[in-house]
Amino acid sequence: MKPRIAFFDMASCEGCQLAILDCEDVFLHILDLVDIVEFREALSEKAPRFDVAFIEGSINREIDAERLRDIRARCTWLVSLGACACHGNVQARSNALSPAENLQRVYGPEACHVAQTDSQYWPLWAHTRVRAVHEVVKVDYHLRGCPVDRDEFLHLVKRLVAGSLPRFARQPVCVECKHNGNECVFEHGDTCMGQITWGGCDAICINGGYRCDGCRGLLPGVNLDSHRALLRERGLSDTDIDSRYRLFCSADVQPRGTRP
Amino acid sequence: MRGFLTTRATVLDWLHTLDQLGDVFFPQPMGESSFRFDKVRKHSLLAFEDFDATSTEKPFRASTCVQPPGKKLSPNNEQIFHFSKNENGEYQLTPTLDDRQRILAGVRPCDLKAIHLMDRINSDGIPDAHYLSRRQNTTIIAHDCLQPCDQHCFCDATGSLRWREGADIFLTPQPEAKLLIEALTERGEQLLADAGFTPCKNIEGRKTLAEAQRTKPFGRQFNAPLQQVIDTVSNSGESPVWDKHVERCFSCGTCNLVCPTCYCFDVQDDFNVDDPDSGQRTRSWDGCMLEAFAVVAGGHNFRPQLAARQRHRIKRKLAWLPARFGDGSFCVGCGRCGHQCTVDIDIFDIANDLLATAETKP
Amino acid sequence: MKPVDFDAHVLTPRMARIIEARDMTAQERFFRLQLPQPLTHRPGQFVMASILGIGEAPISISCGPRHDGQLELLVRNTGSLTHAMHQLQAGDYMGIRGPFGSGFQLSEFEGRDILFVAGGLGLAPLRSLIEPVVGEPQRFGRVTLISGCRTPADELYREQMQAWAKRPNVHVIRLVTDTDHLPWGGEVGLVTAPIAKLEMDVANTLAVLCGPPVMYKFVIMELAARGLPNAQIFIDLERRMRCGIGKCGHCQINHVTCCQEGPVFRFSDLESLPEALT
Amino acid sequence: MSKDGNKTYTIQVDHVTRVEGHGSIKISTRDGKVEELKLSIIEAHRFFESFTDGMLPHEIPWIVGRICGICCVGHQLAASKAVESALGLAVSPQSQRLRKLLNESQILQSHLLHVYFLAIPDYVGAPSVLPLIKTHPEVVRRALKLKHLANEFTSVIGGRALHPMSNTLRGWRKLPNLDKLEQIRERLLAALPDLDATVGIVKSLKIPDFERETEYVSLKHPDEYALYDGEVYSSDSGETAPASDYRNITNEFTVPHSTAKWARWHRESYMVGALARVNNNYNQLHPAAQEAAETLGLHTPCYNPYMNNVAQVVEIVHCAHNSLAMLEQVLDDGLVKEDISHTPGPGHGVGAIEVPRGTLFHEFRFDDEGRCCGADAVIPTSQNINNIERDMKAFAPRMVAEMSREEVTLHLEMLLRAYDPCISCSVHMLDVEFVD
Ligand SMILES: Cc1cc2nc3c(=O)[nH]c(=O)nc-3n(C[C@H](O)[C@H](O)[C@H](O)COP(=O)(O)OP(=O)(O)OC[C@H]3O[C@@H](n4cnc5c(N)ncnc54)[C@H](O)[C@@H]3O)c2cc1C
Numbered sequence A: 001m002k003p004r005i006a007f008f009d010m011a012s013c014e015g016c017q018l019a020i021l022d023c024e025d026v027f028l029h030i031l032d033l034v035d036i037v038e039f040r041e042a043l044s045e046k047a048p049r050f051d052v053a054f055i056e057g058s059i060n061r062e063i064d065a066e067r068l069r070d071i072r073a074r075c076t077w078l079v080s081l082g083a084c085a086c087h088g089n090v091q092a093r094s095n096a097l098s099p100a101e102n103l104q105r106v107y108g109p110e111a112c113h114v115a116q117t118d119s120q121y122w123p124l125w126a127h128t129r130v131r132a133v134h135e136v137v138k139v140d141y142h143l144r145g146c147p148v149d150r151d152e153f154l155h156l157v158k159r160l161v162a163g164s165l166p167r168f169a170r171q172p173v174c175v176e177c178k179h180n181g182n183e184c185v186f187e188h189g190d191t192c193m194g195q196i197t198w199g200g201c202d203a204i205c206i207n208g209g210y211r212c213d214g215c216r217g218l219l220p221g222v223n224l225d226s227h228r229a230l231l232r233e234r235g236l237s238d239t240d241i242d243s244r245y246r247l248f249c250s251a252d253v254q255p256r257g258t259r260p
Numbered sequence B: 001m002r003g004f005l006t007t008r009a010t011v012l013d014w015l016h017t018l019d020q021l022g023d024v025f026f027p028q029p030m031g032e033s034s035f036r037f038d039k040v041r042k043h044s045l046l047a048f049e050d051f052d053a054t055s056t057e058k059p060f061r062a063s064t065c066v067q068p069p070g071k072k073l074s075p076n077n078e079q080i081f082h083f084s085k086n087e088n089g090e091y092q093l094t095p096t097l098d099d100r101q102r103i104l105a106g107v108r109p110c111d112l113k114a115i116h117l118m119d120r121i122n123s124d125g126i127p128d129a130h131y132l133s134r135r136q137n138t139t140i141i142a143h144d145c146l147q148p149c150d151q152h153c154f155c156d157a158t159g160s161l162r163w164r165e166g167a168d169i170f171l172t173p174q175p176e177a178k179l180l181i182e183a184l185t186e187r188g189e190q191l192l193a194d195a196g197f198t199p200c201k202n203i204e205g206r207k208t209l210a211e212a213q214r215t216k217p218f219g220r221q222f223n224a225p226l227q228q229v230i231d232t233v234s235n236s237g238e239s240p241v242w243d244k245h246v247e248r249c250f251s252c253g254t255c256n257l258v259c260p261t262c263y264c265f266d267v268q269d270d271f272n273v274d275d276p277d278s279g280q281r282t283r284s285w286d287g288c289m290l291e292a293f294a295v296v297a298g299g300h301n302f303r304p305q306l307a308a309r310q311r312h313r314i315k316r317k318l319a320w321l322p323a324r325f326g327d328g329s330f331c332v333g334c335g336r337c338g339h340q341c342t343v344d345i346d347i348f349d350i351a352n353d354l355l356a357t358a359e360t361k362p
Numbered sequence C: 001m002k003p004v005d006f007d008a009h010v011l012t013p014r015m016a017r018i019i020e021a022r023d024m025t026a027q028e029r030f031f032r033l034q035l036p037q038p039l040t041h042r043p044g045q046f047v048m049a050s051i052l053g054i055g056e057a058p059i060s061i062s063c064g065p066r067h068d069g070q071l072e073l074l075v076r077n078t079g080s081l082t083h084a085m086h087q088l089q090a091g092d093y094m095g096i097r098g099p100f101g102s103g104f105q106l107s108e109f110e111g112r113d114i115l116f117v118a119g120g121l122g123l124a125p126l127r128s129l130i131e132p133v134v135g136e137p138q139r140f141g142r143v144t145l146i147s148g149c150r151t152p153a154d155e156l157y158r159e160q161m162q163a164w165a166k167r168p169n170v171h172v173i174r175l176v177t178d179t180d181h182l183p184w185g186g187e188v189g190l191v192t193a194p195i196a197k198l199e200m201d202v203a204n205t206l207a208v209l210c211g212p213p214v215m216y217k218f219v220i221m222e223l224a225a226r227g228l229p230n231a232q233i234f235i236d237l238e239r240r241m242r243c244g245i246g247k248c249g250h251c252q253i254n255h256v257t258c259c260q261e262g263p264v265f266r267f268s269d270l271e272s273l274p275e276a277l278t
Numbered sequence D: 001m002s003k004d005g006n007k008t009y010t011i012q013v014d015h016v017t018r019v020e021g022h023g024s025i026k027i028s029t030r031d032g033k034v035e036e037l038k039l040s041i042i043e044a045h046r047f048f049e050s051f052t053d054g055m056l057p058h059e060i061p062w063i064v065g066r067i068c069g070i071c072c073v074g075h076q077l078a079a080s081k082a083v084e085s086a087l088g089l090a091v092s093p094q095s096q097r098l099r100k101l102l103n104e105s106q107i108l109q110s111h112l113l114h115v116y117f118l119a120i121p122d123y124v125g126a127p128s129v130l131p132l133i134k135t136h137p138e139v140v141r142r143a144l145k146l147k148h149l150a151n152e153f154t155s156v157i158g159g160r161a162l163h164p165m166s167n168t169l170r171g172w173r174k175l176p177n178l179d180k181l182e183q184i185r186e187r188l189l190a191a192l193p194d195l196d197a198t199v200g201i202v203k204s205l206k207i208p209d210f211e212r213e214t215e216y217v218s219l220k221h222p223d224e225y226a227l228y229d230g231e232v233y234s235s236d237s238g239e240t241a242p243a244s245d246y247r248n249i250t251n252e253f254t255v256p257h258s259t260a261k262w263a264r265w266h267r268e269s270y271m272v273g274a275l276a277r278v279n280n281n282y283n284q285l286h287p288a289a290q291e292a293a294e295t296l297g298l299h300t301p302c303y304n305p306y307m308n309n310v311a312q313v314v315e316i317v318h319c320a321h322n323s324l325a326m327l328e329q330v331l332d333d334g335l336v337k338e339d340i341s342h343t344p345g346p347g348h349g350v351g352a353i354e355v356p357r358g359t360l361f362h363e364f365r366f367d368d369e370g371r372c373c374g375a376d377a378v379i380p381t382s383q384n385i386n387n388i389e390r391d392m393k394a395f396a397p398r399m400v401a402e403m404s405r406e407e408v409t410l411h412l413e414m415l416l417r418a419y420d421p422c423i424s425c426s427v428h429m430l431d432v433e434f435v436d
């Protein structure tokens, strides 16, 4: 029987699901290999059980966490899809403030009060903290990046379909940057997070003329002290450096204790 | 073998005509201040060496390309074979051998020596068919250096500056934007046969002229003769020098991936989505500085400490491979690793530090 | 450069049909393959085995030299390729390259007493030497096999070890570190334990070890305590290997490549390779 | 008379599928009369206001793209314009042209996705695009091919299809490769027959017959069909207002059953998006697009919100032809590396742009050190949502009288999908009280 795969979105820009819909050229062939049983962005179908569940987005409310636990109970493999699911991504920057402060900032004091006291609405509004998926349930694989890399997605699906296991190289972005023979960003005066960021993106931002801002999260065990010292030498203040590390919140939540 | 003397502009035109034979590569500017060994196209800016540093034409002074020219002979993600199933359900496997003609031009002496060393590696023991197939269909037009390309260069110290072996044609800068063109092999001789360049009657005199112009001392020099460096590195086991030089290291592998004599690779298989019975095996550049390099099944890592990996890298260049092949240093002194490392960890400094600690030992 | 002759298929496998596949333990699966041509391997060599489209890995040849083109492998499920191999059945195909590596020269063992020490999966490569040695008792001296594993459920080649033990001049010691409350006819302890008590003609004994890296140090200490010279100890090392032909660099130990000069080394030769037993 | 025997019922559709983001619809009827109808946005908030805090100017366009994957280019461009206006940065004609190409490539992507993947299945009675692979393989193949082309178009211009990185303040960090641009031009040209076929399919769809006149709002530009540039135009007033007036245009307010905010301008609600643009700027459409509108029976002013999908097809034709013309210009003129440096500093600016779903406003304020200290964004969907609920309320009594419960549900969902709402954005909006 073909493996059944399902997609679920939590708090995210839904770009990672789109990145997967972007496999147009191979989409029909993928459908020969797997049955897509839930994909809210493209389908209306729903299914009770599935082999692989892809979770896009961070977990911001208890109702979302409940939904996630339910999904975990219905699947064999659970995959965090993209930076929001892997480490909270940009929205986790709001964790610096309390939930009530955040609500008040966006909706004003009155709405904030109603949202927190009217039981008809509070589950909808009850924002706790922005959490990564692995902070709530066990995660088997992380597909990193904002957005995810379609080749990594294809690799994972193909490997699981073939009865093998996916393998994601545990190496920094610099490796792929050098594979591509790029000029190092430091060479033209800017600074880069490539040395400490989990690769697999083919260094796409550097290929495109930018630098690495670390959307794929910190590689475990990296020499962060050295990186900070280097950025200081390049004239960045500690505020700048913290702001850079927090741009995608990549340094905040490290997926640990799970398969790489 | 014959020699010619002609202007750079003529040589440029000639290089453009060579693309009838196959792809022609030459160092070309990229980004803000770097060079890339790239296919020569109609409007490409080619980075030649100049006789003296007075030329105002830009960009003539090429520093080393980020990726050395030798990498064209074992490209990243190189296909090893592809497979499919025939009507009888049997697998058909076809090795991918690239035997297209290509010309690597503007190869500097350090990179030339590196190609020679890779020839040794790939012919050693069980030869590597994929490398050799490319190599044997490659013509090399090397280009002398009269000034060190940047402050990281130490090619003279490693014995690469005057390297000629492996080149089919050798270009030496001459005054007035001219070049001395020498055929070093039969293949080079043939290539130059109908180029229509003016023969040079005084090849030796021209070479002497260039030699006199060469910067002296050329680039950085070790604090001891090369053989002593090799002996010292060979005898350095546990040493605080290793630890000192990895304090700031990211284990990012850049130093491996830009080195012209690093050749380690990883292998990947893949099958096609539209026909899962077909696919290919490829290999990609790997590096011994990367943490997972020596991890085996079950997770045991044979070189978990950064210092052990750094020592491994340096010793391959300056101890083990020299011992195995007797061809001198496997570091050709191109300076790429020190240049590209974002925290300035430089094999040159490490070697000098090892010399210094060896001296202070009783 | 001077032209060099090469084999275009050096990195391209030949396909071998699986004629027998069965789980030997929960983690190890046994395969018997039929090759198009015999490998003519030496004991202790390995092949690069692959599933096309999934990957390739070094796997020890676990049978003695044979002429019928059959090959036996024992594969532990540890990662992406070996996981997929565990789904293979008789009739499926595996890609095979090789044989690679130094292996053992049978002639060196002639007339000598041989002590085999196998830890876990280490028995698989050793079996390629034990088989021919046990098969020709007149050619070799006394054979002792110490084989250890975690629990009785993890033991490999049990029946075959029992059969070897019945041969004259063959002594087999089977150990587990934990019986796990399963029926167990062997001993409990580490493979190092029996060495001190072994009857051993030190001058005429060769020891051959294969097991996880942690095992070697302790076994060697015991052997040294018995006075066995380092030149009489052979060790089968494991390293990451991607090519088998000394090019990928992963298996390099100091100045040697494990896939070419190894994976079997004489322990005395390892003294110049400080990284060998890390 | 209702086809459904039971005239008293409640329909609740949670997690409406095939829309961006999470919305739910609740309708209660008693004795054939609609008692209550509520369109709720149940998307979790992502508190974007908390994250622009302290960011440097060039980081803003890069990061705010993360508000929404499908409109990432629109957010990036609106933010670029707002930040440039705050810092007084000039944008060269070359960069402007590249930005227009980038924007139109994304409009192509997004409209194709919505028409083929989200809307057409409803009209042919399929739960999704998947069954169509069997029943209408050529349609699916064409959809995938066109979508793929549009994606690669964005990639070649911007560096990748989603969250492109090559555009920044003032222009391009790394210019698009001319060879690749040429390839895209050729492929677009070759795809024009596929666009005709797209028009053909959409022409055959039976669009529900429902009209409710409302106020149509979009950008308007004197020289071109306004997508990247222009002032804000209202069909009610017939006048334009500068983008910086956006607060007086959108007049946002909060309702408790929705995590997205609502908007109104001259009347109780207004509409933005493809239909509003076609209604307001019909004469500036490319002739081929006007022809498509003719073929599709889209006559302006058009008051049927379901026709928004048709207007999207008209815009697909427009963007394809317009992009082709711009690509030709770029290929003729070549691309030159430009100075795009800037110094962060204090300032305040607003930027507006037409994205697939309508007019998008961004506003930023920077302190003396050039760090962001105030941000706001008003997203098309939060402008539309009020109008959608009103459409639903207007249509529902007729639906309840004439249709089965399943059909009611379907028609409500179709209406939501026709607007092509981007619910993710509407909740991911930015807003902070400004400290002046
Ligand atoms: C000479 C020799 C003989 C051998 N003989 C046998 C034999 O007879 N039978 C047998 O079963 N095995 C044998 N092996 C071991 C066998 O080669 C490995 O088990 C096999 O390579 C595993 O491949 P895999 O693709 O299944 O695992 P992989 O997916 O490659 O993973 C294997 C392990 O490597 C580690 N790993 C892989 N990639 C990474 C990474 N990127 N980062 C961190 N860790 C990583 C993990 O710990 C994982 O558990 C032998 C090895 C050698 C060198």
Ligand code: SF4
Residues within 6 Å of the ligand: A173, A174, A175, A177, A178, A182, A183, A184, A185, A186, A192, A193, A194, A195, A203, A206, A212, B254, B342
């Ligand atoms: S640009 Fe960044 S990723 Fe690339 S080599 Fe430099 S530090 Fe590494």
Ligand code: SF4
Residues within 6 Å of the ligand: B248, B249, B250, B251, B252, B253, B254, B255, B256, B289, B337, B340, B341, B342, B343, B344, B345
């Ligand atoms: S390039 Fe520098 S930081 Fe990176 S691994 Fe090499 S020595 Fe370490």
Ligand code: SF4
Residues within 6 Å of the ligand: B255, B258, B259, B260, B261, B262, B317, B330, B331, B332, B333, B334, B335, B336, B337, B338, B347
């Ligand atoms: S070790 Fe460094 S200097 Fe030596 S050849 Fe390699 S890259 Fe060049």
